[in-house]
Every structure is written in C-alpha cells, then in structure tokens.
Amino acid sequence: MSLLRTRVELTDLRRVESRKLQPLLNEEAHCWIEQLRWDYAASLDLIRNFIDARSLPGYVAWQKGEPAGYGFYVIEERKGLIGGLFVSSRFSQTEVARLLIREMLGTMRFLPHLARVEAQLMPTGTDLDKVLAEEKFRLYPRQFMLLPLGPERTGPVQAPPGLRLEPWNDRWVQSASRLIRLAYENHVDGEINDQYRSDAGANRFLRNIVFLRGCGEFLPKASFVLAGPLSDTPVGVVLTSAVAPGVGHTTQICILPGYQGHGLGRQLLEASASALTRQGYTGLSLTVTSANRRAVSLYERIGFQTLRRFSAGVWKP
Numbered sequence: 028m029s030l031l032r033t034r035v036e037l038t039d040l041r042r043v044e045s046r047k048l049q050p051l052l053n054e055e056a057h058c059w060i061e062q063l064r065w066d067y068a069a070s071l072d073l074i075r076n077f078i079d080a081r082s083l084p085g086y087v088a089w090q091k092g093e094p095a096g097y098g099f100y101v102i103e104e105r106k107g108l109i110g111g112l113f114v115s116s117r118f119s120q121t122e123v124a125r126l127l128i129r130e131m132l133g134t135m136r137f138l139p140h141l142a143r144v145e146a147q148l149m150p151t152g153t154d155l156d157k158v159l160a161e162e163k164f165r166l167y168p169r170q171f172m173l174l175p176l177g178p179e180r181t182g183p184v185q186a187p188p189g190l191r192l193e194p195w196n197d198r199w200v201q202s203a204s205r206l207i208r209l210a211y212e213n214h215v216d217g218e219i220n221d222q223y224r225s226d227a228g229a230n231r232f233l234r235n236i237v238f239l240r241g242c243g244e245f246l247p248k249a250s251f252v253l254a255g256p257l258s259d260t261p262v263g264v265v266l267t268s269a270v271a272p273g274v275g276h277t278t279q280i281c282i283l284p285g286y287q288g289h290g291l292g293r294q295l296l297e298a299s300a301s302a303l304t305r306q307g308y309t310g311l312s313l314t315v316t317s318a319n320r321r322a323v324s325l326y327e328r329i330g331f332q333t334l335r336r337f338s339a340g341v342w343k344p
Contacts (some may be wrong), residue, residue, distance in 0.1 A: 040085035066271035074292030150337035195250035210281035243268035265295035277313035
C-alpha cells in the first residue's frame with residue numbers, strides 16, 4: 028500500500044473485497060447503460076467473482092477512504108491487456124486514471140518477454156487518450172456507433188448471386204477463424220488486436236464471443252455467414268450479441284479479401300438488423316476504427332450515428 032503525493036492511495040486489487048467497491052461498480056454500470064445503452068451487470072458480476080477469488084491483478088485507488096477508481100489487467104503469453112478501468116466522476120478522473128495506468132504498466136513491464144500491451148477500453152466516464160499518450164501508447168481513434176431499428180428493417184435480405192446466406196452454426200468456428208485472420212491481414216485492426224494475426228488467435232477471439240459471453244449474450248439467429256452454394260468456406264461473416272434489453276451489438280463483421288467492395292458487408296449488416304428487428308430489438312451498436320474510412324462511410328449510409336469517440340492504444344517496449 029503506498030500513499031502518493033496526490034493524496035490518492037493505491038492498493039492491490041487482490042487484497043480488496045468486492046463489496047467495498049460496490050458504490051464504484053454501481054456507478055460504472057450506470058455509465059454503461061446511460062452512455063452506451065449497454066447492460067454491464069453480467070460482466071460486473073464476473074469481475075466481482077474474480078476479485079473475491081483474489082485472482083484479478085490490478086489496483087484500486089482510494090481517496091478519503093472511498094474507492095475512486097480501479098483497473099485490472101490480464102497476461103496472455105507475451106501480451107498484456109488492460110481489461111478494464113473506471114474512475115468515479117466524483118473524483119479527479121484524469122489524475123486517478125493516470126495513477127492506475129502507470130501502476131499497472133509498471134508491474135507489467137517487469138515481466139520477462141513482454142512484447143506489447145493493449146488498451147481497448149470502452150469510452151465510459153474518463154477520456155484516456157491523453158493518459159495513454161503520456162505513457163507512449165500508439166493511439167488508434169475509434170468510434171462507438173448506434174443504429175436505431177424500426178419496422179422498415181423487418182424485410183428479408185436476399186443473398187447475392189452465387190452465394191448463400193445462412194444463420195450462424197457452430198460448425199463454422201474453424202473456417203470463420205481463418206476468415207478473420209485473412210480479412211485483417213495488413214489491416215489497421217490487426218495492429219490494434221494481435222489476435223487477428225493468427226488462426227489460433229482469431230479462434231480464441233471467436234470462441235470468447237460465441238461460447239464465453241465475452242461481449243454480451245451471443246445471438247446465433249442474428250449472426251450470419253455468406254458462402255458459396257456448395258462450399259464450407261465462408262467469404263463473409265457477421266456476429267451479433269445482445270448487450271441490453273432491446274439492444275444488439277455487432278461483435279465482428281469481415282469479408283474475405285477479393286470479395287470486398289461489392290456490398291457484401293452491407294448485406295450482412297442488413298440481415299443482422301432485420302433479424303434483430305423481428306425479435307423486438309430497437310438498436311444495434313458497433314465500434315469501428317476511424318482510419319477505416321470505407322467502413323465508417325458504409326455504417327453512416329446505413330444509418331449508424333457516432334455516440335462516442337475514443338482511442339485504442341498499443342504500447343511496445
């Protein structure tokens with residue numbers, strides 16, 4: 028336990044009971060639903076379980092005996108990932124976030140063979156761009172976008188000539204993993220998330236979404252694959268999860284190189300939006316890297332609007 032000059036005290040997250048953080052977690056849940064229309068309750072329950080099991084590395088910031096903020100990280104082989112960070116609006120958010128990030132980075136940088144640290148934090152509460160830039164992260168501006176869903180989107184979407192459109196089935200996991208790796212080869216998102224760079228990494232990413240609730244409750248009936256009429260090799264995929272009552276989130280959409288630029292991405296998104304609308308959903312969100320102008324332009328033409336702007340960060344030694 029160390030008292031810093033800003034009168035903020037940091038403790039190891041593994042020495043804290045989750046009940047002592049309850050006011051902070053309640054405020055975090057409110058920010059997610061208010062700012063992003065995202066019900067974060069299930070994720071916070073999981074975080075509480077890891078905290079009480081003393082198995083989540085990270086730090087808690089205290090000011091005048093109250094929890095001001097917390098952050099946690101995970102280590103995956105040679106990569107560190109800042110998995111969560113939240114600071115209450117009742118305190119100096121930028122200063123507390125700076126202390127938490129520096130403490131987590133200071134710990135991770137002592138690990139042997141650490142090749143990179145990723146910070147892909149959703150834009151709730153605190154603007155972290157300045158803090159990450161100070162710590163020599165390379166920043167990639169991103170946008171959180173939302174599409175209102177209405178009755179006009181209930182019509183069926185037809186597959187383009189020579190391809191078939193079918194709802195997600197788990198038999199696609201392996202081939203879709205390879206599709207993700209190929210789609211993000213030499214792509215800016217492959218710089219942000221190194222899981223996209225290998226079949227094994229893409230497979231972990233995909234399984235986390237489909238089987239482990241890594242991004243809400245997976246919705247196979249609103250997730251689709253495009254493939255040839257007799258082929259088990261997909262040329263496009265869109266994956267969708269429920270993140271709040273009536274709100275879906277596009278967790279992944281990609282098209283095989285060579286098939287891009289022919290409107291397949293739009294058809295996949297329209298199929299997902301139509302399926303959600305028929306199930307009573309009223310909104311669909313997604314995140315996109317701002318440098319991917321083709322994708323941003325497509326989403327804006329469909330009707331998505333930017334709710335929040337933030338940056339993903341990558342630090343390399």
